[in-house]
Amino acid sequence: MGLLDGKVAIVTGAGGGIGRCHALLLAREGARVVVNDVGGARDGRGEDRSMADAVVEEIRAAGGEALANHDSVASFEGAGRIVQAAVDAYGRADILVNNAGILRDKTLLKMAPDMWEAVLAVHLTGTFACGQAYARHVKERADAGDRGGRIINTSSYAGLMGNYGQSNYAAAKAGIYGLTRVWALELAKLGVTVNCIAPMAKTRMTRDIAMVPEDMRPEQISPMVLFLASDLAAEVTGRVFGIHGQQLFAYEMIVTEGVTKEGNALWTAQEIAERLDAIVAKESAAPPPAPPAPAGDAEVIARAFARLPEVFLPERARGWTANILFDIRDGTPWTVSVDESGCRAQEGKHGQPTCVVTVDQATYAAIVRGEEKPEKAFLAGKIRASNLGDMMKFGAAFDMKKARALAEAEA
Known part of the structure; x- marks a missing residue:
């Protein structure tokens, strides 16, 4: 038996790269999969239906069940049709993997308005629109006594830590972190867990980004998605997991202990400057001592x-x-x-x-x-x-x- 037998999964942006690997693995574990992809170029322009269709054929050739969907996540109408495709074909949707994305990198001074808007439309609006359409479906099921579901969103190192020349992409991915935290609170009553991954792999999207090593492969990302989609992660929600090749880790927001000023007088700018080190200090501020360096x-x-x-x-x-x-x-x-x-x-x-x-x-x-x-x-x-x-x-x-x-x- 597979971990996802009887489940229905939607994977957006599944026509290639990381999304394709998600779709193939979820199908191997028993899920019926809606493979969504408009088949556009890396910057989102154009479309090619054959990308999603080819992944569906791969799944079927391996004995799985899947259908292709070519709607854009960047519109609320398209997002609604993606979820409806699962319901029409399989009667339900249990798992939503928000993976679709594009890149239009430029520095702040060179980024045109359409570059900003296009990236936020696919990543941030696309995640919200698909999440909302899916949540409405789950609410209908829950009202009929059928609670439960999984949402796995996709953020990134750029969105959580920052990266040069990616204002649009980083802003969208940081927003997806925020959506994950909010939805984990809002959808708990429906039995839905909401988590997020921040993957790094060499794909069509990252082929010219030197800091992404060649041995970080897209298939290394998908086991975490499988885990989060399965009953093994029933108690895991609101978390963000990083996957860098074979390394798995968690991103966490920290709040320092800070400094409290006694009395009612407002802080002055000079006082803040004097106490800044204490304000930002955290217990692990000092890096661990490096091991003794070998001679030479x-x-x-x-x-x-x-x-x-x-x-x-x-x-x-x-x-x-x-x-x-x-x-x-x-x-x-x-x-x-x-x-x-x-x-x-x-x-x-x-x-x-x-x-x-x-x-x-x-x-x-x-x-x-x-x-x-x-x-x-x-x-x-x-x-x-x-x-x-x-x-x-x-x-x-x-x-x-x-x-x-x-x-x-x-x-």
């Missing part, structure tokens, strides 16, 4: 920085000026200054940094040696950057493989 790590790092000017790629740094401080916690800091004409790396702290990169010595040495991927170290919290834009440009503006080879040859 400092030399490896120093050689790598010294070689940076030789591996600088000026054609990839057009229009970019930066002064990046590498604050190596248990070692020597380095400053890398970059403009179109070249690059200079200096031991110590020099000038006003445009970006501060914080990392421990052992981690950075492992990256230099090729033992650890910088993208994974960043996603795991081993590297922190005050300016993601500078950090991403840094990764593209240097031939790091050549730098590693030069450092090894010198060793």
